[in-house]
Amino acid sequence: MNALSVREVTKTFKDGTNALEKVSFDIKTGEGVVLLGHNGSGKSTMFKCISGFETPTSGEIFINNQEITRLSDRRYRPLRKNIGMVFQNFHLIYNLSVFQNVLFGAMGQNRNFLKVSAPFASKLLREKAMACLDRVGLAHLASRRSDQLSGGQQQRVAIARMLMQDPELILADEPIASLDPKAGREVMELLWEIVDERKLTVLCILHQTEIAMEFGERLIGLNKGRLVLDDEKNNISKNDLNSLYYDGIEELSDVQ
Numbered sequence: 001m002n003a004l005s006v007r008e009v010t011k012t013f014k015d016g017t018n019a020l021e022k023v024s025f026d027i028k029t030g031e032g033v034v035l036l037g038h039n040g041s042g043k044s045t046m047f048k049c050i051s052g053f054e055t056p057t058s059g060e061i062f063i064n065n066q067e068i069t070r071l072s073d074r075r076y077r078p079l080r081k082n083i084g085m086v087f088q089n090f091h092l093i094y095n096l097s098v099f100q101n102v103l104f105g106a107m108g109q110n111r112n113f114l115k116v117s118a119p120f121a122s123k124l125l126r127e128k129a130m131a132c133l134d135r136v137g138l139a140h141l142a143s144r145r146s147d148q149l150s151g152g153q154q155q156r157v158a159i160a161r162m163l164m165q166d167p168e169l170i171l172a173d174e175p176i177a178s179l180d181p182k183a184g185r186e187v188m189e190l191l192w193e194i195v196d197e198r199k200l201t202v203l204c205i206l207h208q209t210e211i212a213m214e215f216g217e218r219l220i221g222l223n224k225g226r227l228v229l230d231d232e233k234n235n236i237s238k239n240d241l242n243s244l245y246y247d248g249i250e251e252l253s254d255v256q
């Protein structure tokens with residue numbers, strides 16, 4: 001079964017910018033796919049269309065075989081609960097504790113601010129938040145303010161918050177772009193371990209081609225809004241990756 005199907009999706013913004021042009025791909029349930037492409041190639045626009053924050057100009061998107069392309073926000077909201085998002089800049093509330101940030105991950109299921117506020121949350125939710133924090137190795141920092149953590153730790157908190165949602169599909173938008181190479185690798189290893197153990201589906205935007213080749217089972221690539229690469233990692237050459245960024249004119253030196 002496909003967790004995600006994108007069918008001939010085109011997105012033209014009001015100012016005439018063609019961000020996506022007839023992009024099609026499928027992601028099977030449990031698959032880990034990396035999305036690559038130069039700045040401005042349409043990756044974020046693709047994510048916004050999948051998560052319902054932009055509407056494609058034409059084409060269709062299906063999540064678990066249900067078409068979501070033009071659902072109203074009210075009808076899309078219950079489906080969005082199943083999509084866990086991880087962002088480059090973590091999107092934590094920095095003057096609140098780590099624990100509170102993780103509890104907020106249950107907002108989609110509860111829709112009541114008090115139910116996910118630390119002093120009022122149920123024992124069940126509080127225990128779940130601690131278990132999620134424990135899974136990312138940060139239970140001992142639960143009471144610390146989020147702005148007193150390193151970047152790698154903040155991304156781990158964001159992953160714990162995402163786990164509170166019990167998502168089925170994860171959209172990770174450059175999850176390691178703000179981190180140094182060591183912290184970035186640790187976050188990728190953690191994310192992929194969790195994806196494997198929970199049999200989640202993941203689509204992950206990356207700019208580091210060597211990390212993409214290491215973690216992605218399959219790589220897809222956009223160039224100027226068009227899908228120009230979609231293959232298993234083992235079938236992808238250095239030239240395939242170069243052509244995503246440089247139209248084959250220059251060479252990347254860091255790709256093995």
Ligand SMILES: Nc1ncnc2c1ncn2[C@@H]1O[C@H](COP(=O)(O)OP(=O)(O)OP(=O)(O)O)[C@@H](O)[C@H]1O
Pocket residue numbers: 013014015017018019037038039040041042043044045046
């Ligand atoms: N709201 C908008 N209105 C007009 N043009 C937009 C809008 N959002 C994005 N674009 C344009 O659409 C194109 C694709 O942008 P997008 O942000 O999807 O690229 P990206 O691949 O995510 O880039 P990056 O790697 O820099 O994040 C760019 O030309 C961008 O300027």
